[in-house]
Amino acid sequence: MNYQAKQVELDVKKWLVSEEKGADACGDFDYCKHCDKTIEYPCAVASEKADAANKPAVKKTASAKPAAKKADAKSEVAATSSTKTTTAKKPSASKSAAKK
Numbered sequence: 001m002n003y004q005a006k007q008v009e010l011d012v013k014k015w016l017v018s019e020e021k022g023a024d025a026c027g028d029f030d031y032c033k034h035c036d037k038t039i040e041y042p043c044a045v046a047s048e049k050a051d052a053a054n055k056p057a058v059k060k061t062a063s064a065k066p067a068a069k070k071a072d073a074k075s076e077v078a079a080t081s082s083t084k085t086t087t088a089k090k091p092s093a094s095k096s097a098a099k100k
Helices: 003-021 030-034 042-054 064-081 093-099
Strands: none
Touching: 003 042, 030 042
């Protein structure tokens, strides 16, 4: 994030709100609770921190997919182990002689 540009943007917004209000609007915005006035771009940094705090935590679903694959593999093994397997029969000598 370009803190300098964001700070200018927020300063303009703060200035306009201050004029409408007739008083300084510094500290009136939602992101102001994250403000550290001792740093170079306090509003920009506070805004970024507020945005990060307001984003919901993203749950990783990738770990759930392998578990589902394991379950599928187990059911596949169970299904194939319960079926009867047969081997192909060799053709009898009389049939192979008849074909020649």
